Amino acid sequence: MKRRNFVKKASFGGFSAIVLSDIVFKDLLPKDYVPLAFQNPDPFKMFHKDPEMVLLNDKPWNMEARAHLLNDAITPNKYMFIRNNGIVPESIDASNWTLTIDGESVKQEKTYTLDALKSKFKSHTYQLTLECGGNGRSEFDPPAKGNQWTVGAVSCAKWTGVRLRDVLEDVGIKSDAVYIGYYGADLHLSRNPNLEPISRGVPITKALQDETLIAYAMNGEDIPLVHGYPLRLVAGGWPASVSGKWINRISVRNKIHDGEKMGGSSYRVPCETVAPGDKVADESMCIIESMPVKSLITYPKSGAVIELGTNFRIAGHAWAGELAVSQMELSIDFGSSWQPCSLKRPVNRLAWQHFEGSVSFPKKGYYEVWARATDSDGKKQPMVLPGWNPKGYLNNACHRIAVKVV
Numbered sequence: 268m269k270r271r272n273f274v275k276k277a278s279f280g281g282f283s284a285i286v287l288s289d290i291v292f293k294d295l296l297p298k299d300y301v302p303l304a305f306q307n308p309d310p311f312k313m314f315h316k317d318p319e320m321v322l323l324n325d326k327p328w329n330m331e332a333r334a335h336l337l338n339d340a341i342t343p344n345k346y347m348f349i350r351n352n353g354i355v356p357e358s359i360d361a362s363n364w365t366l367t368i369d370g371e372s373v374k375q376e377k378t379y380t381l382d383a384l385k386s387k388f389k390s391h392t393y394q395l396t397l398e399c400g401g402n403g404r405s406e407f408d409p410p411a412k413g414n415q416w417t418v419g420a421v422s423c424a425k426w427t428g429v430r431l432r433d434v435l436e437d438v439g440i441k442s443d444a445v446y447i448g449y450y451g452a453d454l455h456l457s458r459n460p461n462l463e464p465i466s467r468g469v470p471i472t473k474a475l476q477d478e479t480l481i482a483y484a485m486n487g488e489d490i491p492l493v494h495g496y497p498l499r500l501v502a503g504g505w506p507a508s509v510s511g512k513w514i515n516r517i518s519v520r521n522k523i524h525d526g527e528k529m530g531g532s533s534y535r536v537p538c539e540t541v542a543p544g545d546k547v548a549d550e551s552m553c554i555i556e557s558m559p560v561k562s563l564i565t566y567p568k569s570g571a572v573i574e575l576g577t578n579f580r581i582a583g584h585a586w587a588g589e590l591a592v593s594q595m596e597l598s599i600d601f602g603s604s605w606q607p608c609s610l611k612r613p614v615n616r617l618a619w620q621h622f623e624g625s626v627s628f629p630k631k632g633y634y635e636v637w638a639r640a641t642d643s644d645g646k647k648q649p650m651v652l653p654g655w656n657p658k659g660y661l662n663n664a665c666h667r668i669a670v671k672v673v
Contacts, residue, residue: 314491314492315345316330316346316349317332317346320333320336320346321419326456327352327354328349328351328355328493329349329351331416331418331420332346332420334564334568334569335568337419337422337563337565337584338582340423341425341486342423343486344424344485344494347424348399348420348421349493349494350399351493351512352464352508353465354455355453357454359492359497359513361381361497363380364498365378365380365381365515366381366498366515366516366517367515367516367517368435368519369518370448370517370519371518371521371522372440372441372443372444373438373519374440375439376438377438379434381498384429384498385429388433388437389433390428391427391428391430393503393618394424394425394426394614395424395426395478395504396503396504396586396619397424397501398507399416399421399506399507400506400534400555400661401658403417403661404416404658404659404662405417406664407655407662408543409544411656411657412658421563423584424486425485425487426480426482426485427480427482428482428483429481430479431474431517432474432477435474435519441521444520444521445470445522446468446469446471447469447471447518448467448517449466449467449468449517449518450466450517450518451466451495451511451512451514451515452513452514463526464527465526466524466526467524467526467529467534468511468520468526469502469505469556471519474502476502477616479501481498481501481517482495482501483497483498494512495513498515500514503618504557504586504589505555505556506534523554530549531552532547532658533658534660535552535555535658536658536661537551537552537654537657539551540654541654541656542655544655546657547656547657555660555661556588558587558663559587559653559663560585560590560592560640560647560648561585562583562640562648562666563583563584564582564636564666564667565584566580566582567580567581569668569669570669570670571671572670572672573671573672574673575672577627578625579625579627580623581636581638583621584619584620585610585619585640586618587640587643588642589617590642590644591612592610592640592641592642592643593641593643594641595609595640596638596639597637597639598637598639599634599635599637601635601637602637602665605639606624607624609623610622622638622640631672634669634670634671635669635670636668636670638666638667649664652664
């Protein structure tokens with residue numbers, strides 16, 4: 268679709284939301300004139316991202332952080348990855364936004380305005396880890412289709428909203444409820460209104476966890492448009508695709524949700540190990556649930572040059588899906604030996620944990636610092652790429668940075 272058609276379809280309210288400014292003299296715009304801000308959009312300015320972020324795709328918008336950008340304890344918007352399946356909504360009126368709860372397993376269908384959600388239910392705030400299921404896809408061989416994420420499709424922002432559980436209790440759910448599925452206002456890339464870009468969900472047990480939120484704020488402010496304004500589902504510890512953006516409907520199902528991106532190879536991996544490149548039948552694929560244990564060195568930046576004899580500080584974050592991280596280790600000899608480092612407790616369940624340590628090098632030359640996390644069940648990160656799968660999901664191999672000692 269041409270840009271002029273895009274602008275004609277978009278309301279000025281939606282355009283203003285993207286550029287974060289009112290359009291002065293909008294009534295005087297010549298017919299079919301395309302504002303400069305949309306003639307050659309700069310995603311870094313449009314979405315308020317740091318210019319060091321890496322753009323992977325613009326149809327739809329997908330962007331990741333570099334490892335060293337994620338050093339903050341709480342991820343700010345400027346460093347938060349973008350993962351979209353469709354087109355960001357072009358017209359949003361938060362004052363008239365509603366969320367409908369329906370489905371086979373509700374006792375009654377109910378619709379709430381944004382104001383009603385905020386006034387009727389208690390608000391809760393949690394710092395929650397969201398990671399794209401395909402984070403690390405670029406390392407798979409044979410290559411897996413999709414955005415070639417490296418390590419930066421992860422974040423841990425502070426989310427505020429109401430518990431999905433409280434809303435479901437207000438609606439009333441039947442005893443046969445097994446899953447919830449979300450629907451959003453984003454558009455399919457084809458712009459066909461009859462097609463959904465994505466409609467995923469979680470088992471009812473996950474939906475009823477304290478930390479599963481219908482969120483309306485991120486880091487104390489309205490959720491940025493590209494991250495789901497004005498309402499987003501946030502279910503930390505699971506692939507971020509279950510945390511639907513721009514949600515206007517949640518269905519309580521008496522079966523596994525069958526929305527878009529719930530079948531085939533989407534966010535599913537072989538139930539049993541397969542050889543690289545194998546074709547896997549749909550019935551042999553399992554839905555990704557809790558993400559695996561993983562860690563990321565955020566300080567220093569890979570490629571650091573230091574003087575011999577320097578005590579070299581290392582810092583980063585670790586997470587383990589539904590579990591906690593129990594131990595962090597560092598290696599400078601390609602995993603032949605490991606030394607423990609300090610590890611903080613999470614600020615709340617499903618938040619990442621911060622680690623810090625120091626290493627010293629025996630002589631001048633090239634080194635790599637590897638980080639390895641162990642979860643509360645005793646499972647460690649693999650030192651090499653884990654099992655191959657058709658879409659390149661769940662790569663939790665040890666993160667490494669390069670160091671030169673002079």
